Structures are given as structure tokens and as C-alpha cells.
Amino acid sequence: MVKDNKPLLEVRNLWKVFGVNEENIDLNDLAALEQLEANGAVVAVRNVSFRVKRGEVFVIMGLSGSGKSTLIRCLLRLIEPTSGQVIVDGEDVTAMDEKQLIQFRRNKVAMVFQHYGLLPHRNVLENVAFGLKLRGVSREEREERALKAIEQVGLKGWEKYYPGSLSGGMQQRVGIARALVQDPDILLMDEPFSSLDPLIRREMQDELLKLQESVKKTIIFVTHDLNEALRLGDRMAVMREGVFVQVGKPQDIIIKPADEYVRRFVQDERRMALVAAGNRKALP
Amino acid sequence: MFPDALQFHIASYIDNFVKWLQISYGATFDAFSNFLLTILLGIQNALLLIPWWVWVVVVTGLAWWQSRKIFTALVLGGLMMLVGVFELWVPAIETLAIVITSVIISLVIGIPVGVAMAEWDRLSVVITPLLDAMQTMPSFVYLIPALMLFGLGKVPAVIATVIYAVPPVIRLTDLGIRQVSATVQEAARAFGATRWQMLKEVRLPLAMPSILAGVNQTTMMALAMVVVASMIGARGLGERVLLSLNRIAIGNGFEAGFAIVALAIIIDRLTQGVARRWQPPQTN
Ligand SMILES: Nc1ncnc2c1ncn2[C@@H]1O[C@H](COP(=O)(O)OP(=O)(O)OP(=O)(O)O)[C@@H](O)[C@H]1O
Numbered sequence: 001m002v003k004d005n006k007p008l009l010e011v012r013n014l015w016k017v018f019g020v021n022e023e024n025i026d027l028n029d030l031a032a033l034e035q036l037e038a039n040g041a042v043v044a045v046r047n048v049s050f051r052v053k054r055g056e057v058f059v060i061m062g063l064s065g066s067g068k069s070t071l072i073r074c075l076l077r078l079i080e081p082t083s084g085q086v087i088v089d090g091e092d093v094t095a096m097d098e099k100q101l102i103q104f105r106r107n108k109v110a111m112v113f114q115h116y117g118l119l120p121h122r123n124v125l126e127n128v129a130f131g132l133k134l135r136g137v138s139r140e141e142r143e144e145r146a147l148k149a150i151e152q153v154g155l156k157g158w159e160k161y162y163p164g165s166l167s168g169g170m171q172q173r174v175g176i177a178r179a180l181v182q183d184p185d186i187l188l189m190d191e192p193f194s195s196l197d198p199l200i201r202r203e204m205q206d207e208l209l210k211l212q213e214s215v216k217k218t219i220i221f222v223t224h225d226l227n228e229a230l231r232l233g234d235r236m237a238v239m240r241e242g243v244f245v246q247v248g249k250p251q252d253i254i255i256k257p258a259d260e261y262v263r264r265f266v267q268d269e270r271r272m273a274l275v276a277a278g279n280r281k282a283l284p
Numbered sequence: 285m286f287p288d289a290l291q292f293h294i295a296s297y298i299d300n301f302v303k304w305l306q307i308s309y310g311a312t313f314d315a316f317s318n319f320l321l322t323i324l325l326g327i328q329n330a331l332l333l334i335p336w337w338v339w340v341v342v343v344t345g346l347a348w349w350q351s352r353k354i355f356t357a358l359v360l361g362g363l364m365m366l367v368g369v370f371e372l373w374v375p376a377i378e379t380l381a382i383v384i385t386s387v388i389i390s391l392v393i394g395i396p397v398g399v400a401m402a403e404w405d406r407l408s409v410v411i412t413p414l415l416d417a418m419q420t421m422p423s424f425v426y427l428i429p430a431l432m433l434f435g436l437g438k439v440p441a442v443i444a445t446v447i448y449a450v451p452p453v454i455r456l457t458d459l460g461i462r463q464v465s466a467t468v469q470e471a472a473r474a475f476g477a478t479r480w481q482m483l484k485e486v487r488l489p490l491a492m493p494s495i496l497a498g499v500n501q502t503t504m505m506a507l508a509m510v511v512v513a514s515m516i517g518a519r520g521l522g523e524r525v526l527l528s529l530n531r532i533a534i535g536n537g538f539e540a541g542f543a544i545v546a547l548a549i550i551i552d553r554l555t556q557g558v559a560r561r562w563q564p565p566q567t568n
């Protein structure tokens with residue numbers, strides 16, 4: 001098996017419908033689906049498919065409510081998909097039983113959350129080592145590895161502090177260290193910098209890029225900030241109302257937006273790019 | 285007057301039922317009763333073994349350790365001392381022994397029930413109205429079933445006290461667990477926490493302040509009930525109050541009442557202090 005030709009993550013026809021009795025949905029029946037929506041069901045993810053290669057940073061971008069968080073949670077089944085498949089490294093995550101799923105979450109993926117999700121009663125060191133503790137790694141080993149991760153994110157010396165006494169940026173560093181220490185195949189990040197000040201956000205983006213140079217993780221990164229998407233993403237998907245409206249390299253999306261929605265999204269960047277190219281006349 | 289034809293008594297049926305219970309399960313009740321009494325007397329003798337001045341010093345010391353206020357510490361120590369000054373030392377210790385036994389039993393029952401309620405919604409649907417009923421009924425009512433099964437004495441007093449005092453710790457355990465941040469729990473789940481790990485590492489520790497508030501309330505209610513339970517033969521301070529009432533000995537009644545209040549304040553302060561110390565640290 002030649003691994004490099006296979007995508008590390010493959011998502012096939014993923015759907016998530018909130019607020020209905022899930023067994024009885026025929027997703028191919030468009031009229032029935034519309035009827036459900038009229039009755040209050042929300043189709044948060046609508047037939048999404050994509051592939052991500054090892055080492056790639058894949059950004060999912062879209063406005064609030066477009067289904068980004070739902071999608072990224074479906075990848076490790078924090079939210080149970082209504083239908084479709086998630087395949088990681090050849091294994092069908094959607095077919096796993098509870099035990100396999102827990103092993104998958106412990107070993108293959110790690111997630112960073114917008115609101116950090118740190119344990120307030122544990123100090124930085126214990127928070128970073130949390131995943132290893134769940135795995136049953138010995139105290140000595142997990143502290144050693146946690147210390148390394150803490151150093152990687154620039155928090156050396158803060159091991160004994162509690163999350164409540166750290167700034168937002170520092171808390172998110174802890175969140176990132178907690179994910180890195182797992183040495184996961186895939187790093188999932190759901191708007192990790194969105195609740196930080198613009199300056200700190202920028203700093204964290206730079207550091208993530210630097211970190212990525214050394215760790216070379218496969219990253220799925222969710223954001224609603226185009227700038228962030230452009231800076232971080234190798235490829236990006238633009239999401240609207242549960243659908244991937246365009247997937248591609250950031251530059252391609254700016255230059256050739258697939259529709260009006262994407263065009264509006266990338267307008268400012270587009271203007272700048274064209275100005276830089278000395279092509280003012282092409283402006284709308 | 286109410287017509288004779290409509291009058292009907294169930295008292296004799298209940299008497300028969302209790303008699304039947306006593307005949308069929310008498311040995312079980314006796315064994316249980318003896319077991320409880322052994323524990324209770326063990327605790328009581330242990331408490332009586334401690335010299336009075338040690339009590340005063342320990343209460344003062346604990347109060348100081350928790351509040352860091354000399355004044356509070358001296359007041360609590362002084363209250364303990366006054367109990368002895370009024371020649372109520374032994375009855376106070378007897379009361380304390382019943383309270384401690386009842387609280388231990390209440391916690392052994394209450395905390396697991398509270399956890400189970402938080403884990404299984406269906407259980408909480410069944411138990412919540414039961415708790416509501418238990419808390420709206422006047423405390424005297426609990427004397428009856430205890431009396432029916434165990435006669436007069438300290439054991440039925442403990443049983444009645446447990447029934448009366450157990451609801452707060454159940455409720456606050458349940459509530460505390462339900463209030464644990466969803467973000468933190470989601471993060472733990474994402475890192476592969478099993479249900480048991482979630483409970484042990486996240487839910488219980490984060491619910492601890494609420495659980496300890498429940499322990500405090502349960503203890504206070506136990507003390508209140510032990511006084512009432514003197515009517516079915518629990519000795520101690522309650523009995524002194526009861527005797528004074530019967531003899532219209534106002535002065536003695538006041539002293540005994542004062543000793544109860546003193547115990548209440550001491551217990552309340554000390555258990556509250558423990559609860560406060562458990563808050564997740566904000567700074568190092
Ligand atoms: N548990 C739920 N029950 C019902 N509807 C939900 C649930 N979770 C999300 N939704 C709905 O699904 C849609 C997508 O939500 P989602 O949180 O995935 O969006 P998002 O792109 O992450 O938005 P944001 O940028 O605000 O985080 C929204 O319309 C939301 O109201």
C-alpha cells in the first residue's frame with residue numbers, strides 16, 4: 001500500500017440534520033428534506049465530501065452558522081453524522097464502535113477549541129498531560145512529554161499555574177500544547193484564535209506556522225476570518241449553509257470565486273491582489 | 285358531625301402490616317439495628333474519650349485555619365467551651381454522635397444517588413418528585429416509619445434523621461454535576477475520556493463545591509432533626525429541651541437551646557470553610 005497517494009482524511013457525502021428523528025430521513029428526497037426544514041429541522045452539513053493529504057493545512061471558512069463547527073465535530077463524532085463516511089488513514093471512523101472510537105480519539109486526532117475547554121482545577125502541566133493520562137501513560141512519562149510540549153508553545157515556567165490565572169492567548173497555548181503532546185495524525189482546530197485580540201491572534205498565527213514547520217501535522221482549521229485562512233491554509237473550502245461552495249488553493253479562490261457568495265467574501269483581498277498586480281482596471 | 289357510616293380506620297391494617305414485617309423480618313431488622321448501634325456507640329465513645337480542652341483547641345484551630353480570622357476562631361472555641369460550662373457536655377456529644385452517624389449514612393447514600401441522577405435523566409424524573417415530597421413533609425412525619433420498624437431509641441432516631449437530611453446532598457450533587465461546563469466535558473470527550481473517566485476526572489471534581497455545599501446543608505438538617513428525634517428516644521440536647529418544656533423550666537430550656545445553636549454554628553462554619561477551600565484556584 002502506497003500511503004502517500006492515499007489521502008489521510010477522506011470525507012464522503014457527509015450530512016448532519018439537527019432536530020428530527022434521524023432514522024427516518026431519506027436524504028435523497030429533496031422535497032421531503034425541504035418539508036423537514038420547514039418543520040424546524042436544520043441541515044447543518046449538506047452532502048460534504050473532501051480529501052486531505054498528510055501534512056496539509058486544510059482551512060474551512062464560512063460565516064457564522066454555516067456549519068463549520070458541526071462538520072469538524074462530525075470528524076471525531078463529537079456530533080454523530082446523520083449519514084456519510086469519515087475515513088482516516090484507511091479506517092472508517094463512522095463504522096467504529098464505542099471502544100474503537102475512544103481509541104481513535106486518544107491516538108489519531110486531537111482537537112483545539114475556541115473556548116479552550118481547559119480543566120479549571122488542574123494546572124497547566126496537568127492540563128497538557130490530560131490526554132496522556134486518559135491513555136494510561138505513566139506519570140513520569142506524561143510529565144516529561146507535557147513539559148516538552150509546554151516548551152514548544154512558549155509556556156516554559158508556567159507549568160504550575162492554573163488556567164484561571166492565564167490570559168486568553170496563554171490558555172489557548174495550553175490548548176495547543178494539550179493537542180500536540182498527543183502526537184496525533186490530525187489536528188482539529190475550531191476557531192482557535194477567534195476569541196483573542198487581533199494582535200495576539202496574529203502572533204498566534206505566526207507561531208502556529210512556525211510550529212507547523214517543525215511538527216508537520218495534518219491540520220483541519222476552521223475560521224470565519226479570510227485573512228487567517230489565507231495565511232494558514234494550503235487549501236481551503238468556503239462553506240455556506242452546510243455546503244462546500246468552493247474548494248481550492250487560496251489564491252485560486254481569490255482570483256476565480258465560484259459564485260457571488262464567495263466573490264463577496266474575498267472582495268477586499270481580491271482588490272488588494274489586483275492592485276498589487278497593477279491591474280486596477282479589472283476591478284468591479 | 286361526620287356520618288358514622290363513612291368512617292373507616294386503616295390503623296389496624298397498618299398495625300397488622302408492621303407486626304407481620306416484624307415477625308417475618310425481625311431478625312434482619314435486629315441485625316441491622318445492632319449494626320447501626322455499634323457504629324453509633326463506637327463514634328460516641330470515641331468522641332467522649334477526647335478531653336474537653338482538646339475539643340476546644342481543635343475547634344479554634346480549625347476555625348482559624350479556614351477563616352484566618354482570630355475573632356472567628358475565638359468565638360467558635362468559646363461557644364464550644366460554653367457548652368461544657370452549662371454542664372451539657374455529654375448530651376452535646378451524644379447529639380453530635382447521632383449527627384455524625386446520620387451524615388455519614390446520608391453521604392454514603394446521597395452522593396451516589398445524586399451522581400446516578402445526573403448520569404441518567406430517567407432516574408432523575410423518578411427521584412425528583414420523591415425528594416420534593418420528602419422536603420415538604422414536616423419532620424415529625426419521619427418519626428413514624430422509623431418508630432414502626434425500630435421502636436424507640438437511638439437507631440430509629442438515626443433512620444429518621446437520614447430520611448430527613450439526605451435530600452440536599454442528593455440534589456446538590458445532581459445539580460453540581462449538571463452545571464459542569466459543556467465545553468470542558470466536550471474537550472474531555474474529544475481526548476477519548478470514557479464515561480467513568482469523565483466522571484472521575486471532570487464531572488466530580490468540578491461539581492465538588494456544590495457537593496460540599498450539599499454536605500453542609502445535610503449536616504445542618506441532621507442536627508435539626510436530631511433535636512426533633514429526641515421525641516422517639518434519641519438522647520442528647522434535644523431530650524434536655526424536651527424535658528425543660530415538660531417541666532416549664534425556662535432557664536434550663538434556654539441553656540440546652542443555646543448549646544444546640546452553638547453546635548449548629550460550629551458545624552456550619554467548619555463545613556462551609558471546607559467547601560470554600562475546594563473552589564478551583566484562580567491564581568497560583
Ligand atoms: N445541537 C444543535 N441542535 C440544533 N441545531 C444546531 C445544533 N448545533 C448547531 N445547530 C445549527 O446548525 C447550524 C450550523 O451551526 P455551526 O455551529 O456548525 O455553525 P458555525 O459555522 O460553526 O458557526 P459559528 O461561526 O457561529 O461557530 C446553525 O444554524 C446552528 O443553529
Ligand SMILES: [Mg+2]
Nearest residue numbers: 068069070191
Ligand atoms: Mg462554530
